[in-house]
Amino acid sequence: xxxxxxxxxxxxxxxxxEGKFSPSVNVIWxxxxxxxxxxxxxxxxxxxxxxxxxxxxxxxxxxxxxxxxVKGKVESRERMFTLEARLSRGARRQxxxxxxxxxxxxxxxGVLNTVLFCPEDLWLIREGAAVRRKFLDSCICQLRPKxxxxxxxxxxxxxxxxxxxxxxxEHPSLLDTLDEFNLRMAQTxxxxxxxxxxxxxxxxxxxxxxxxxxxxxxxxxxxxxxxxSTVEDPLAPAxxxxxxxxxxxxxxxxxxxxxxxxxxxPHKDDLAVLLDGLSARQFASQGQTRTAALSLKLASREIFxxxxxxxxxxxxxxxxxxxDGKRQEFVLKRITSGQVFITCCEEMDLSRLGxxxxxxxxxxxxxx
Ligand code: ATP
Ligand code: MG
Numbered sequence: 001x002x003x004x005x006x007x008x009x010x011x012x013x014x015x016x017x018e019g020k021f022s023p024s025v026n027v028i029w030x031x032x033x034x035x036x037x038x039x040x041x042x043x044x045x046x047x048x049x050x051x052x053x054x055x056x057x058x059x060x061x062x063x064x065x066x067x068x069x070v071k072g073k074v075e076s077r078e079r080m081f082t083l084e085a086r087l088s089r090g091a092r093r094q095x096x097x098x099x100x101x102x103x104x105x106x107x108x109x110g111v112l113n114t115v116l117f118c119p120e121d122l123w124l125i126r127e128g129a130a131v132r133r134k135f136l137d138s139c140i141c142q143l144r145p146k147x148x149x150x151x152x153x154x155x156x157x158x159x160x161x162x163x164x165x166x167x168x169x170e171h172p173s174l175l176d177t178l179d180e181f182n183l184r185m186a187q188t189x190x191x192x193x194x195x196x197x198x199x200x201x202x203x204x205x206x207x208x209x210x211x212x213x214x215x216x217x218x219x220x221x222x223x224x225x226x227x228x229s230t231v232e233d234p235l236a237p238a239x240x241x242x243x244x245x246x247x248x249x250x251x252x253x254x255x256x257x258x259x260x261x262x263x264x265x266p267h268k269d270d271l272a273v274l275l276d277g278l279s280a281r282q283f284a285s286q287g288q289t290r291t292a293a294l295s296l297k298l299a300s301r302e303i304f305x306x307x308x309x310x311x312x313x314x315x316x317x318x319x320x321x322x323x324d325g326k327r328q329e330f331v332l333k334r335i336t337s338g339q340v341f342i343t344c345c346e347e348m349d350l351s352r353l354g355x356x357x358x359x360x361x362x363x364x365x366x367x368x
Contacts, residue, residue, distance in 0.1 A: 001112055001310050002075040002339045003043060009069040010062040011087075012038035013364035023075075025335070025356035028343045035364045036343040040116065040315045043341065046072045046083045047112040047313075048138070049095055049105035052120065057087050066090065074112045076310065081111045109142045113312035115301045117294055117319055124296065125280050125289040129226075129270035136271055139300045140199050143307055147195045154188045157181060158267055165260045182249050189265045190241035193227050197234030200225045200271060202303050203296065210302075211295035214330050221280075221292060224272035228265065290322060298334055311338025320344055328352075 008017040013035050028036050041051050045060070054060055061068040068087040073080060084096040095102040097111060123131050141148040161181045164174045204223040211221035227234055230248040231241055245265070252264045273280040273292055280292050298314075305311050314335060320328050321344055332352065342353075360368045 001313055003046075003112070003313055004073040004075055004080075006039075006043060007069070007071040008039075008042055009067075010065040011042050011060060011068045011070055012062065014038065014042075015062070015364065017364075017366060019359060019366060021339070021341075022355075022357035023339055025353055026339070026341045027353055027356045027358045028341060028361055029346060029358060030361035031346055034361045036361055037118070037317050038364075039361065040118075040317050040341060040343060042070050043072070043313065043315060044114045044116050045070055045085055046074070047108055047114040049085065049093070049108055052116060052118060057093050058089050061087055061089060072112070076111050083108065083111060106141070106145060106148050113142050113304060113310070114315055115297055115304075115312045116315040116317065117297045118315075118317040119322070121293045121297065122286070122290055124293040125273055125284065129268065132271040132273075133269055135296070135300075136196055136199060136269075139203075139303075140195055142312075143199075143304065144195060147192070150188050150191045150195070154185065154192055154265075154267070157185045157188060158262060158265070161185060161262050165256055165262060168257065168260075183246070185265055186242055186245040186249060187238075189228075189245050190238040192266050193231060193234050193241050193245075193269070194236075194238045196227070196266070196269060197225055199303075201235065203271075203299055206302050207295050207299040210298050210334070211292060213334075214291050214295055214327065215288075216326060219288070219291075220276050221295065222274040222277075224274065226270040226272050228268075287324075291327065294319065294331070301338070305338070314338060314340040316340065316342045318343055 002023045003021055005020045006017070008014045011017070017039070028039055030036055037053075041053065041060070045051055051057075051060060066089045070085040070087075072083050074083055075081075082096075082098055084094075086094040086096075095105065095108060097107065102108065124135055137151060141151065161178070164178055164181065168174045168178075200223055207223060208221045211219060225234055228245060228248050230244040230251075232244065234241065249264045256263050273296075275284050275288060275292060278284075280289060284292065301312050301314060316331070316335075319331065320342065323331065329352075342356075359366055
């Protein structure tokens, strides 16, 4: 996948932007607060219809303006696509591919996929399980549309069951539907566990090699899947997992009613990351967690390529400046395939990026 060009109108601090990009490495440089991250955010938006740092679309629209437009020309599956996002303060956003309105944001991922790595990704290793689930979910959703459907269904069921558990004492008749919800949650949950287990298996094959090279052969990274305790083998067929999830629900029924919370199911899953046999979350240094997080992201991109034959566009925000020379070299060697956008500050020595195309950003505009 190659983002050939991008046009922005009133997106963040850009009144207007037009850029044509190299199919290999593009460097976006400038001082702090000039719009480098905003540019990567716009690119990522064309693939996910969401932003890694904005909760609401309206944050993306320029202050004092009512609409914003993002348009990209993308080469994908040997065809050209024009993707557009029209954002509005007063109305629903519109997404279009070749002028045709899209029904769901998921349809964008059939055309453009991006893998973004930004300073906040340090949290991927450090924070609670929710961020790692989000990482897994976004990877699997882009690869398997059926997973995205199952996940959306699971979330609906979860919310409904949570309401039942919250209100059952005031409205005991709600309990009449609990078994039905439990069964549907276990069915959808089994599917989710099955997909997650297979993806983590792939990730566990690809990430350790990347991480080993990245750390100069010093560190051994391992991954594990932590899911519902009764599931013996998460790689088993979904119907086997279903039985085990029903067992878990049964044994937690009383506790769920008493705590009024949904305690059973894959909504508490985690991706365990171990470095040299120790939990990276608890014991790794800042540099190690950064390297491990980047290894995971690069691995997800490679898996996507192996499965689809297309490289997702790689967006590296502020990554190089934080790494030592050796690790910088490693990243630059690792990203020779597919299209890459790298942001950095003015002071960085760009000579080692060789043939990269450079874009100097100043105050929401391209200056050269
Ligand atoms: P750094 O090197 O510090 O990461 P950057 O070049 O990546 O900087 P961005 O985060 O892309 O900077 O841009 C930040 C600028 O964009 C800020 O000055 C901010 O005020 C401005 N900005 C953010 N949202 C909007 C908006 N909706 N309308 C106008 N300007 C905005
Ligand atoms: Mg930035």
